[in-house]
Amino acid sequence: GQPVEYCPRRPGGQRRDEQAEPAAPPVVPLKEGEELEIGYLLKRTFWHQGYATEAAAGCRDYAFDALRAPRVASIIRDNNLASRLVAERLGMKPDYLIVKHYYNMEMPHIVYALEK
Numbered sequence: 001g002q003p004v005e006y007c008p009r010r011p012g013g014q015r016r017d018e019q020a021e022p023a024a025p026p027v028v029p030l031k032e033g034e035e036l037e038i039g040y041l042l043k044r045t046f047w048h049q050g051y052a053t054e055a056a057a058g059c060r061d062y063a064f065d066a067l068r069a070p071r072v073a074s075i076i077r078d079n080n081l082a083s084r085l086v087a088e089r090l091g092m093k094p095d096y097l098i099v100k101h102y103y104n105m106e107m108p109h110i111v112y113a114l115e116k
Contacts, residue, residue, distance in 0.1 A: 035071060035072065035113075036063045036069050036071075036073070037072070037074060037075060038056050038072050038073070038074045038087075039059075039074065039075070040056060040059075047082070048082070052082070052083070053086050053089050053090070056086055056090055057090055059072075060072055060090055064116045069116070070116055071113055071115045071116070072113065073092075073111050073112065073113045073114075074087045074092060074111070074112045074113075075100075075109050077107060077108070077109055077110075078097075078109060078110055087112040088112075090114060092113060093113065093114070094111070094112055095110075095111045095112065095113040096111050097111070
């Protein structure tokens with residue numbers, strides 16, 4: 001099986017894994033306006049094998065090198081230690097907190113960020 005559980009489609013309907021280049025990170029509204037977000041979702045059987053760090057590093061590099069983004073961000077649940085460590089391995093630092101609403105619950109998230 002593939003480690004990626006969800007593979008977003010690029011403009012034109014092609015799946016990300018059907019192209020040589022990685023999909024551009026999504027643009028999300030955050031405190032300072034819109035930013036590029038680094039994110040990933042892996043099947044549980046592929047956790048703790050380095051895939052998240054590798055994928056996130058590729059998105060970071062693509063955002064900075066190809067898109068010339070001045071900054072990238074990751075929105076991470078406050079209790080998701082594994083994803084927080086991935087962000088820190090990439091050089092990202094906690095920037096501020098937000099609260100997202102899922103399933104009628106408030107869930108704190110930390111916005112990690114890195115400037116080029």
